[in-house]
Amino acid sequence: MTLSGSEARYRVIPLADGDGGVPEDAVVRDCLRQDPPRLPPWLGYDAVGSEYFEQITELPTYYLTRVERALLESHSAEMAEELACGRIAELGSGSAKKTRLLLENCLRLGPTTYLPIDVDQAMLRSSGAALCSELDELRVTGLWGRYEAALEWLRTHSAGPLAVLFLGSSFGNTTREERSVLLDGVARSLGPGGSFLVSADLDKDREVLETCYNDPAGYSAFADFRLNYLTQLNRRYGAEFDLDDFVPDARYNADTSTVEGRLVARTDLTVPVPGLGITLDIPRGRFLNVGYSVKFDEQQLAREAGEHGFRLRTRWLDPEFRYGIFLFRREEA
Numbered sequence: 001m002t003l004s005g006s007e008a009r010y011r012v013i014p015l016a017d018g019d020g021g022v023p024e025d026a027v028v029r030d031c032l033r034q035d036p037p038r039l040p041p042w043l044g045y046d047a048v049g050s051e052y053f054e055q056i057t058e059l060p061t062y063y064l065t066r067v068e069r070a071l072l073e074s075h076s077a078e079m080a081e082e083l084a085c086g087r088i089a090e091l092g093s094g095s096a097k098k099t100r101l102l103l104e105n106c107l108r109l110g111p112t113t114y115l116p117i118d119v120d121q122a123m124l125r126s127s128g129a130a131l132c133s134e135l136d137e138l139r140v141t142g143l144w145g146r147y148e149a150a151l152e153w154l155r156t157h158s159a160g161p162l163a164v165l166f167l168g169s170s171f172g173n174t175t176r177e178e179r180s181v182l183l184d185g186v187a188r189s190l191g192p193g194g195s196f197l198v199s200a201d202l203d204k205d206r207e208v209l210e211t212c213y214n215d216p217a218g219y220s221a222f223a224d225f226r227l228n229y230l231t232q233l234n235r236r237y238g239a240e241f242d243l244d245d246f247v248p249d250a251r252y253n254a255d256t257s258t259v260e261g262r263l264v265a266r267t268d269l270t271v272p273v274p275g276l277g278i279t280l281d282i283p284r285g286r287f288l289n290v291g292y293s294v295k296f297d298e299q300q301l302a303r304e305a306g307e308h309g310f311r312l313r314t315r316w317l318d319p320e321f322r323y324g325i326f327l328f329r330r331e332e333a
């Protein structure tokens, strides 16, 4: 079979579960044993979950994607100059629609290979195929798996200068400990002098954030997205969650500057999860955590990155200081 021009520039490499990190089932079990029980972010992104996420990005009240796109539309050329390298990896690339703006500018500066990283294989394939058909000359090597395995792959398949992107404010969908592990992995994969471009939503009023992270009247994208985590537990691990037993919502925790996605139990529940060998007792009114969205201040972000040898080189903020894209450079050892 002869591959067409754009297909020949595109391939996907599956990464083994557990490579560079803890095996999948162990992560889910550990998260469910926390108080409150938690669902790891990647669990919700099958093809259906990714489609719900795309719907979230179009909600009239969800400002994050629009603001990030505007920043990329205005500043992609400068960002590409700063990245100045032929290999660009992206953690949690999703549809990569916004990344396209940056890749166009990278291609103007020279040959470019894009390495999108995602757990959703279908999304990885369709976004890679779309980019290759739209951008002549772009080469795409998709890495299908979780962040830790992909960062380990990048570290062990070094082929010249590399930049790592982390867009969509996904860096904030993590605990402090997880961010530390991620920053360590990015630092190792980049090597000295490498660039890390990461976006972050900035802290703001409770009302704005709770409006942003709950469905406006007439929409159900957030509710569908959150409930899909239970569908995943039922499908993968034989759990018997009844989706009607939960009310999805989001609350802002001002103590931790974090929006918490929740599934609140309508009644006392006991739910076995046979595939993980555990049973969950969830009293009425208690909730499962289906996602953190940490809201940063600039100093906190720079401090956290600094602990892993990154120095803030420059950043782009929207005129209302709601959101930022930050360029870090890994210092020479």
Ligand SMILES: C[S@@+](CC[C@H](N)C(=O)[O-])C[C@H]1O[C@@H](n2cnc3c(N)ncnc32)[C@H](O)[C@@H]1O
Residues within 6 Å of the ligand: 041, 042, 045, 050, 053, 091, 092, 093, 094, 095, 096, 098, 117, 118, 119, 120, 123, 145, 146, 147, 148, 167, 168, 169, 170
């Ligand atoms: C919030 S979406 C952002 C998508 C895209 N970057 C954007 O800005 O629209 C997060 C993406 O990261 C992927 N993802 C989440 N956790 C992941 C993990 N641990 N490893 C690999 N991919 C992950 C999801 O499948 C999803 O496509």
